[in-house]
Amino acid sequence: MTPVAMIDKARSAWGEILPDWVRELAALADQEGLAGAARRIGYSQPTVSQVINARYLGDLARIEERVRGALMGLTVDCPVVGDLSRDLCLDWQGKPYAPTSAHRVRMFHACRSGCPHSRLKGGC
Incomplete structure (x- = not known):
């Protein structure tokens, strides 16, 4: 069984409203794994997974700011x-x-x- 790419999970979970910063996070997780993505933004692997899968119940705005700073040059x-x-x-x-x-x-x-x-x- 072939594992599903994180970017595909994000598209499936978020649908047409997939934010650009979630797309960036999912792409990084595909490149470096959940552990690498988590390290880069300063959060845990489960948190990164929950964000990608649109299941995170915490402060999404804060995660967005971290992703935009760490990955998108904000x-x-x-x-x-x-x-x-x-x-x-x-x-x-x-x-x-x-x-x-x-x-x-x-x-x-x-x-x-x-x-x-x-x-x-x-x-x-």
Whole structure:
């Protein structure tokens, strides 16, 4: 039995409304496997599979942002470093405070001080 390609699963599950970012994710999963795709976007293999199969019940918008940043070149204008891929922007938002470097402290505060790209609620 020949395994079904992830892109075919995505087309079947999403139908005519297959988003471009899901198509990109499925194509990557076909090239690198679910593990490779999961690593690239920072999610688990089951999550990638659920997204491709239109069964994911979590925050699809967040996954879309990670896919667009990691695979499709979406960048944001970070107030600290300038041009930054969206997936790395989200990574910085998730880092806890650590005074290990001045850069890390600046990033922590920028993500929590009204940055328009931050998904964090509230301040520090």
